[in-house]
Amino acid sequence: MEHTIGLEIIEVVEQAAIASARWMGKGEKNTADEVAVEAMRERMNKIYMRGRIVIGEGERDDAPMLYIGEEVGICSNPGAQGLCNSDELIEIDIAVDPCEGTNLVAYGQPGSMAVLAISEKGGLFAAPDFYMKKLAAPPAAKGKVDIGNSTTENLKILSECLDRSIEELVVVVMKRDRHDGLIKEIRQAGARVQLISDGDVGAAISCGFAGTNIHCLMGIGAAPEGVISAAAMRALGGHFQGQLIYDPEVVKTGLIGESRQANIDRLKSMGINNPDKIYNAEELASGETVLFAACGITSGNLMQGVRFFHGGARTQSLVISNQSNTARFVDTIHMFDQPEYIQLN
Ligand SMILES: O=C(COP(=O)(O)O)[C@@H](O)[C@H](O)[C@H](O)[C@H](O)COP(=O)(O)O
Numbered sequence: 568m569e570h571t572i573g574l575e576i577i578e579v580v581e582q583a584a585i586a587s588a589r590w591m592g593k594g595e596k597n598t599a600d601e602v603a604v605e606a607m608r609e610r611m612n613k614i615y616m617r618g619r620i621v622i623g624e625g626e627r628d629d630a631p632m633l634y635i636g637e638e639v640g641i642c643s644n645p646g647a648q649g650l651c652n653s654d655e656l657i658e659i660d661i662a663v664d665p666c667e668g669t670n671l672v673a674y675g676q677p678g679s680m681a682v683l684a685i686s687e688k689g690g691l692f693a694a695p696d697f698y699m700k701k702l703a704a705p706p707a708a709k710g711k712v713d714i715g716n717s718t719t720e721n722l723k724i725l726s727e728c729l730d731r732s733i734e735e736l737v738v739v740v741m742k743r744d745r746h747d748g749l750i751k752e753i754r755q756a757g758a759r760v761q762l763i764s765d766g767d768v769g770a771a772i773s774c775g776f777a778g779t780n781i782h783c784l785m786g787i788g789a790a791p792e793g794v795i796s797a798a799a800m801r802a803l804g805g806h807f808q809g810q811l812i813y814d815p816e817v818v819k820t821g822l823i824g825e826s827r828q829a830n831i832d833r834l835k836s837m838g839i840n841n842p843d844k845i846y847n848a849e850e851l852a853s854g855e856t857v858l859f860a861a862c863g864i865t866s867g868n869l870m871q872g873v874r875f876f877h878g879g880a881r882t883q884s885l886v887i888s889n890q891s892n893t894a895r896f897v898d899t900i901h902m903f904d905q906p907e908y909i910q911l912n
């Protein structure tokens with residue numbers, strides 16, 4: 568899979584990032600999102616692959632593009648299957664977030680990215696459009712911290728695993744009312760908190776790399792983003808655990824369903840009989856082959872954002888593979904027409 572689509576998925580996230588970056592700072596989050604979706608889909612449909620979107624644009628809204636269940640790629644088209652070789656005809660599942668951090672793009676804030684994860688059919692947990700409690704930590708803490716522990720306990724373990732004092736730890740938490748207690752406990756334990764308004768995929772993956780000055784992600788974000796984060800963390804050997812959150816009282820935004828019970832019923836109807844199950848990265852991204860790709864829209868910890876120049880743009884992407892065991896940073900210059908110069912810096 569990596570050989571057939573490895574390079575092409577870079578272009579998929581690059582095209583989405585470039586389209587969205589044109590709307591950076593314009594205060595129009597929906598447009599920044601829509602153009603990314605459109606560009607991602609258009610490029611994806613030029614790939615010789617047989618893909619199915621398992622995480623995409625909301626399962627409950629009637630999304631016209633990259634909706635859950637949509638088939639993408641040339642080889643998904645029965646008429647075109649004769650053009651595809653056996654590798655290209657392998658069914659693959661794709662999780663996408665063409666614009667992760669739409670608010671960040673709209674308001675010109677750091678950390679937004681176009682992102683996707685790919686595995687063979689059934690290799691990615693088809694997370695419902697719910698929330699997820701998440702715990703991400705560096706490879707040294709994999710399997711040692713645990714989402715079932717108290718926050719204080721996890722910070723102690725993390726400090727031992729990373730051989731640094733609790734005071735030297737930085738924990739990323741999304742700034743939400745639901746996290747008031749969590750933030751208080753992290754501070755009381757002595758660690759430092761980096762609050763983010765959006766974009767917990769970037770925060771989770773930053774834990775996979777030393778040198779980002781992010782040592783842990785804690786708190787509740789969206790479940791689909793949890794699966795995408797898990798795909799990257801699995802390939803990086805980092806720690807990631809997620810637990811679905813289905814109680815509107817816990818989430819506090821009121822954006823998920825009418826009641827706790829209605830949500831439990833909905834999960835059951837989707838085949839999730841234990842709504843409290845704790846999933847690790849290997850369960851959320853269980854496929855033999857797991858590929859992750861992201862391209863910065865606005866600059867963040869891991870990647871620079873899109874930099875336009877007259878007639879072109881420069882992008883930075885990250886492709887992670889559990890097959891080649893690589894995390895590849897890709898720096899690309901895109902020439903839209905005949906630029907008079909190609910800007911490096
Ligand atoms: O920040 C996020 C928004 O993603 P997107 O809609 O694709 O721009 C994600 O990283 C978060 O995981 C998540 O969607 C967020 O935590 C949702 O929480 P809330 O704002 O309280 O509904």
Ligand SMILES: [Mn+2]
Binds near residue numbers: 664666667668792
């Ligand atoms: Mn997102």
Ligand SMILES: [Mn+2]
Binds near residue numbers: 600665666667668669
């Ligand atoms: Mn998004």
